[in-house]
Amino acid sequence: MTGICAGRVAAVTGAGRGLGRAHAxxxxxxxxxxxVNDLGVGPGGEGGSADPARRVADEIRALGGEAVAHSGDIATTEGAAALVATAxxxxxxxxxxxxNAGFLRDRMLVNLDEDDWDAVLRVHLKGHFLPLKHAAGYWRAxxxxxxxxxxxxxxxxxxxxxxGSVGQGNYAAAKAGIVALTLVAAAELARYGVQVNAVAPAARTRMTERTFPDAMAVPTTGFDAMAPENVSPLVVWLASADSAGVSGEVxxxxxxxxxxMEGWHPGPTADKGHRWxxxxxxxxxRDLLPGLREPAPVYGAPSGD
Known part of the structure; x- marks a missing residue:
């Protein structure tokens, strides 16, 4: 097949449904x-099946492409190593x-169980770190x-x-951690020819169905702005050699x-020259705060009107 990724091999986690499937x-x-990696779990991480990954791999082959399925748990050392080995x-x-792999267990902080915190941090943050670690080891070698x-x-x-997002403290913390991980990886891996970027997508998936039900509405006419396929063109370009020179961006x-997106930059500053x-x-x-640019609101926070 021809295209901007011709000759390249890509591994996509959480590719059995939604955004991951669209990317694959x-x-x-x-x-x-x-x-095509997918553990085949439910929206909250329950269960597991090899079928979603297998179906997407079959779909790619039916369209004339090349694909193999991997149903291992990429939030484990063994599963992440096996993902790279499969490629x-x-x-x-x-x-x-x-x-891309992830799921949600949404609760307000006072109702958020430790297990729900650990499970979401594990699949999102650890599930980014371990595949990245093993892929980076291969690229370094x-x-x-x-x-x-x-x-x-x-x-x-x-x-x-x-x-930030009200009712999603575990998910928000994990996703913020992924931004920091992206910046660190981009800096550390550049010497090996590796570029690392991140996307923050807004699209119709099983996770948005649970969190933002209105996002699941499909327009009867016109452009479907929430289709997962809208996110994939940028992902494909970032995944290709054509994106040379773009790294450490969100x-x-x-x-x-x-x-x-623009990250943290120093804002208004006061320096007494001695201890305050x-x-x-x-x-x-109090004097510095009025000089700040107005921040975007936390998702779900009261508007104050």
């Missing part, structure tokens, strides 16, 4: 050979990793052997991780809109 299909349509065994290389790859990693964060994607008293520190903060 779009990568294959642009010529990538795809490892190497099937196709002899790995060029792109798209980290290739670079040291004189076979540096034009490797790409696309992580999946969320507006919840950028702004992109918000919704419908036909792409926004480059508590009252002086408070007074300085």
């Amino acid at each position: 299909l779009a990568l294959a349509a642009e010529g990538a050979r795809v490892v 190497l065994d099937a196709y002899g290389r790995l060029d792109t990793l798209v980290n 290739e670079s040291k052997a004189g076979r540096a790859r034009r490797a790409r990693v696309v992580n999946t964060t969320s507006g919840a991780g950028l702004l 992109f918000e994607v919704e419908g036909g809109r792409i926004t480059v 008293t508590p009252a002086e520190a408070g007074g300085a903060v």
